[in-house]
Amino acid sequence: MGDCWVLLKMPAVRYQSGEMVMGRWPGSSLYYEVKVLGFDAESSLYTVIYKDGTELELKEPDIKPASGFQTRPRSRSRSPGRRRSRSRSPARTTRRTSSRTAAAIITDAAVPSHRDTRLKDSLEVRLSPLKQTKAAVNNGNNKHAKKEENNTASNKGEATAEAGPDKGQCRYNLRRRKDDADAKPAAAKPEQLVEEDAKPAAAPGAPTTTPLDFGGKIGAFFWLLFLPSWVFFLVLQVNQEDPSLTNSPPLLPPPGAFWDAQAFGLVVLWIVFQAVLYTLPVGKLSEGMPLRSGERLKYRTNGFFAISVSALAIAAAAHQGVDITYIHSHFLQLTAAAFLVSVLLSVYLYVRSQYAASEQLALGGSSGNLLYDFFKGHELNPRIREFDLKFFCEMRPGLIGWCLINFAMALAEMKQQGLDAPSYSMLLVNLFQLLYVVDGLWNEEAILTTMDLMHDGFGFMLAFGDLVWVPFTYTLQAYYLVRHPVPLSPPAAAAIIALKLVGFYIFRKSNSEKNAFRRNPSDPKLSHLQSIPTATGKSLLVSGWWGVVRHPNYLGDLLMALAWSLPCGFSHLLPWYYMIYFVILLVHRDARDMSECRRKYGSVWDEYCRTVPYRIIPGVY
Numbered sequence: 001m002g003d004c005w006v007l008l009k010m011p012a013v014r015y016q017s018g019e020m021v022m023g024r025w026p027g028s029s030l031y032y033e034v035k036v037l038g039f040d041a042e043s044s045l046y047t048v049i050y051k052d053g054t055e056l057e058l059k060e061p062d063i064k065p066a067s068g069f070q071t072r073p074r075s076r077s078r079s080p081g082r083r084r085s086r087s088r089s090p091a092r093t094t095r096r097t098s099s100r101t102a103a104a105i106i107t108d109a110a111v112p113s114h115r116d117t118r119l120k121d122s123l124e125v126r127l128s129p130l131k132q133t134k135a136a137v138n139n140g141n142n143k144h145a146k147k148e149e150n151n152t153a154s155n156k157g158e159a160t161a162e163a164g165p166d167k168g169q170c171r172y173n174l175r176r177r178k179d180d181a182d183a184k185p186a187a188a189k190p191e192q193l194v195e196e197d198a199k200p201a202a203a204p205g206a207p208t209t210t211p212l213d214f215g216g217k218i219g220a221f222f223w224l225l226f227l228p229s230w231v232f233f234l235v236l237q238v239n240q241e242d243p244s245l246t247n248s249p250p251l252l253p254p255p256g257a258f259w260d261a262q263a264f265g266l267v268v269l270w271i272v273f274q275a276v277l278y279t280l281p282v283g284k285l286s287e288g289m290p291l292r293s294g295e296r297l298k299y300r301t302n303g304f305f306a307i308s309v310s311a312l313a314i315a316a317a318a319h320q321g322v323d324i325t326y327i328h329s330h331f332l333q334l335t336a337a338a339f340l341v342s343v344l345l346s347v348y349l350y351v352r353s354q355y356a357a358s359e360q361l362a363l364g365g366s367s368g369n370l371l372y373d374f375f376k377g378h379e380l381n382p383r384i385r386e387f388d389l390k391f392f393c394e395m396r397p398g399l400i401g402w403c404l405i406n407f408a409m410a411l412a413e414m415k416q417q418g419l420d421a422p423s424y425s426m427l428l429v430n431l432f433q434l435l436y437v438v439d440g441l442w443n444e445e446a447i448l449t450t451m452d453l454m455h456d457g458f459g460f461m462l463a464f465g466d467l468v469w470v471p472f473t474y475t476l477q478a479y480y481l482v483r484h485p486v487p488l489s490p491p492a493a494a495a496i497i498a499l500k501l502v503g504f505y506i507f508r509k510s511n512s513e514k515n516a517f518r519r520n521p522s523d524p525k526l527s528h529l530q531s532i533p534t535a536t537g538k539s540l541l542v543s544g545w546w547g548v549v550r551h552p553n554y555l556g557d558l559l560m561a562l563a564w565s566l567p568c569g570f571s572h573l574l575p576w577y578y579m580i581y582f583v584i585l586l587v588h589r590d591a592r593d594m595s596e597c598r599r600k601y602g603s604v605w606d607e608y609c610r611t612v613p614y615r616i617i618p619g620v621y
């Protein structure tokens with residue numbers, strides 16, 4: 001009886017996997033040839049793939065049998081309806097690239113009753129590749145951009161023209177099927193593919209393979225060992241008389257030298273203090289980007305408040321006679337304590353991710369391999385009630401701790417070298433990095449549109465990165481200067497300041513441009529910007545800073561990184577470590593983002609890459 005009831009409730013599957021049908025283009029009345037990839041009984045949605053590689057989920061009313069359509073040779077009709085339809089089709093955004101796309105004009109030859117209700121529809125669709133014209137690129141303030149609201153692709157212009165019975169009722173589910181699991185079957189190397197069904201929590205209907213980042217399982221094992229060892233190596237090295245990276249590493253101190261209960265207590269106290277500031281009902285509650293479920297999480301963006309209160313607290317402590325240079329003299333023990341906290345946190349994150357619902361998991365984080373999942377992180381937004389662990393760790397203890405440590409190094413320099421004030425080099429490093437952190441906290445909302453927050457799971461990599469890597473390696477320049485004074489001439493200082501300001505300007509402008517565009521594409525302040533639409537409903541900026549290179553924010557960040565290393569001179573490689581690491585990190589991040597965007601946006605991404613050929617440095621890379 002129960003089984004019969006289930007059967008009765010099961011929706012009938014009208015189209016089978018592999019079948020070629022006509023799928024409506026979201027938000028329009030246009031139909032394209034699509035291949036059915038599957039059917040999800042729970043949501044009653046068909047997964048289809050368009051010829052430009054875009055995968056979408058469509059409801060049954062938005063699919064028609066291919067036999068109901070009639071193909072005829074391409075005509076050069078210039079009817080307004082035709083022009084309108086072409087301007088908002090996948091063809092529009094994929095024209096130059098889709099050599100795979102069939103050259104056919106498809107006319108809806110559906111039964112008359114359908115025709116009647118769709119009289120105003122534009123029924124002819126060109127699926128053939130066309131040359132990219134200026135018209136394919138939208139002005140940020142045009143109709144397309146206006147209609148774009150985060151993740152919806154409802155097209156106002158076409159909606160008004162639509163006379164279909166489902167107008168205003170039939171809502172498209174624009175969640176891309178590939179979002180359910182990170183599929184890239186063609187490009188992935190066999191040894192880096194993991195059986196998706198090895199993971200019980202995998203989304204139903206998810207593709208069977210997932211390409212793994214960071215060298216896959218073996219890579220994760222390597223990074224888990226290498227990253228902490230490298231941090232301890234640097235921390236031990238910077239304390240040397242001659243901290244040359246080419247020098248043989250100092251002898252490993254006895255295990256007991258790493259542990260200091262007080263240092264551990266201070267690290268925990270600092271994190272708790274930051275957590276309290278984070279939870280105070282002060283400052284704005286900002287909305288994150290829509291999740292796959294459509295939900296938008298709220299974040300307390302009071303970072304500037306947190307750093308201001310922290311600065312006051314530290315000043316008060318110093319005034320009360322607390323020796324802040326303790327941070328310099330116990331750097332190794334503080335690093336070890338933060339490392340221990342990051343490991344404990346990662347274990348907690350891994351365990352809770354095993355119980356998380358599939359829609360709460362990040363893409364590509366679930367390989368079924370313990371080490372990989374532990375390293376890469378599995379849950380996208382782990383939260384304890386309203387407390388967002390990833391956001392908090394990325395923006396608070398490590399970032400504000402970075403400034404505190406730099407400040408301690410300035411005091412240690414004065415103490416060790418008998419100075420009344422920090423050296424110019426130390427001042428520059430401190431002020432430059434303080435500006436970077438304060439800017440990040442002032443524009444805290446902008447982090448909600450970055451890769452880490454939107455796509456990456458929270459696991460060891462980010463927990464360790466946020467709590468150990470940032471505060472204990474980004475401060476190495478200041479640490480280095482404590483024992484290695486570098487005199488700076490005024491012209492050299494002026495040139496370095498100019499470099500920092502140029503980098504900062506590019507970094508801030510480009511990040512704000514993208515953040516503002518993602519939050520409100522029809523923002524009048526962005527009306528001068530051009531964008532190209534994508535099937536997800538989001539557009540890609542192709543002018544302004546995002547028209548110069550594909551990652552202008554990385555360019556600005558790299559210029560700033562250069563300005564942070566220059567005050568330390570050229571006698572040692574160690575203070576250049578950040579610059580070297582940062583180039584590697586950003587080149588890898590760019591590559592990761594490129595493949596993710598290629599997967600998300602299909603051939604529109606290729607179009608963007610052709611329009612904006614350079615990745616980070618104009619004319620060079």
Ligand SMILES: NC(=O)C1=CN([C@@H]2O[C@H](COP(=O)(O)OP(=O)(O)OC[C@H]3O[C@@H](n4cnc5c(N)ncnc54)[C@H](OP(=O)(O)O)[C@@H]3O)[C@@H](O)[C@H]2O)C=CC1
Pocket residue numbers: 449450451452454507511514517518538539540541542546550551553554557585589593596597
């Ligand atoms: N100091 C440090 O250690 C580090 C600093 N950073 C800095 O953090 C900042 C954020 O970096 P990160 O998260 O890596 O990358 P981005 O902020 O550049 O985010 C990349 C995302 O932006 C969107 N995007 C890409 N191209 C366009 C376009 N043309 N128009 C509109 N949106 C576009 C895409 O997401 P979608 O389309 O889905 O919205 C893409 O996935 C950067 O400034 C970086 O320099 C980063 C790492 C480390």
Ligand SMILES: CC(C)CCC[C@@H](C)[C@H]1CC=C2C3=C(CC[C@@]21C)[C@@]1(C)CC[C@H](O)C(C)(C)[C@@H]1CC3
Pocket residue numbers: 227394395399436437439440441447450452461462464465466469470
């Ligand atoms: C351990 C690994 C080798 C590397 C871990 C990477 C992390 C340290 C970085 C990943 C992205 C980051 C960002 C910032 C700090 C470093 C990490 C966490 C950021 C918060 C710095 C301040 C900026 O203004 C920002 C744009 C908010 C940054 C966002 C990305």
